[in-house]
Amino acid sequence: MSHSVSSNRLPYKPVVLIAVAAALSLFGDMALYAILPIHFGVLGLIPLQVGILLSANRWIRLLTNHLAEKLSGKIDNLVLLTAALITGSILAAVYGFMPPFWLFLSGRLIWGFSWSLIRQIGIMTSVDLSEVDSVGRTIGFYKGITQLGSMAGILLAGILFDAGGFSRTLFILAGISLTAVPFGYTGYKIVPVYIKRRAKSIKRKKRSISPSFIIQSMIVGCIGRGVVMSTLGYILVQKVGGNITFKDVVIGVATINGVILASKNIINSVLSPLLGTLSDNLGNKKSLPLFFFLGAISMGLSVITMSLFPLIILLIIFFISDAALQISLSSIAAKKGPESYASMATGFDFGAAVGPLLSWTLVELFSTPVLSFPVGAILYSAGFALSLFRKG
Secondary structure, eight states, X not given: OOOSSOTTSOOOHHHHHHHHHHHHHTHHHHHHHHHHHHHTTXXXXXXXXXXXXXXXXXXXXXXXXXXXXXXXXXXXXXXXXXXXXXXXXXXXXHHHTOOOHHHHHHHHHHHHHHHHHHHHHHHHHXXXXXXXXXXXXXXXXXXXXXXXXXXXXXXXXXXXXXXHOHHHHHHHHXXXXXXXXXXXXXXXXXXXXXXXXXXXXXXXXXXXXXXXXXXXXXXXXXXXXXXXXXXXXXXHHHHHOSXXXXXXXXXXXXXXXXXXXXXXXXXXXXXXHHXXXXXXXXXXXXXXXXXXXXXXHHHHHHXXXXXXXXXHHHHHHHHHHHHHHHHHHHHHHHHTOHHHHHHHHHHXXXXXXXXXXXXXXXXXXXXXXXXXXXXXXXXXXXXXXXXXXXXX
């Protein structure tokens, strides 16, 4: 790790620029999550195809994360990052032409590979430019900026779609994504040469992470990104009904669901630097048990909570725990080297891909989504137990 940057200062300029590039690259991807569930019929898609398209980029990353790690150790990362950013913009434009399903699916798979490259290079550059005791803080800044891209992409896509339709929206967002290229190129171009050389030497070292650590990564991806996110709206309907009345104002459950999910994005963007700093100060042996414990408790209490406002508080606590765990796990793995980070990211992606399937299978079998909370509590408790016995 570099020792030329004070932990009291903002992260190096390259980290900020590459994070902005990653955020901008997400606009086309996020637009699909906002628009496809509404507009799929006009595109000639059936619901099953929508599910495939929205999850394909995650499933392919189970293969491409390690490929990205290998390529980043052999090919100039400036070339890889620039190519991945350009590809993301081109794919958004391709979606705008409303292609047939097979071409749409091909684009989603290519995007998954592109994101593997962007994420691998972005995170490892952040680590290489950090001091040993501030890796979590730097990754927190990186993730916070990147999350702003997710928020802005979904919001802007919805506004543009209502104003101008599908194709025009994707073409505009493709243009915005193209602006990621100068940010990414400039950001990596100004990374000090000695950092790039040392990163190459680090890549030749084999420092693996334990299977239990990968399981913890799967748990975090499965519950936060998968189970809770995919069933929250359905759970709210079961617990509080179709709407609530607050001071004579009727508020629909869809609005409530949107506000709660927005709070998750706000936590991930605004609080990530603070959570990263907290993770650094606590250290590996304390941060994981603490945040798994808080997540397990919040999920457990959510099972028995029937009132809306206590439920919202518990979900916010869970979202904070989820964000902190993502940063802690990323920091621990990335400090061990690119291969370890790729393994952690693959575990997380696998959990995120399986989570919706798990939660909706439970709905199919038991006709209720409320089992999502007990599953979350059980798996987070398992993560807590694993963290107590993890070495290092």
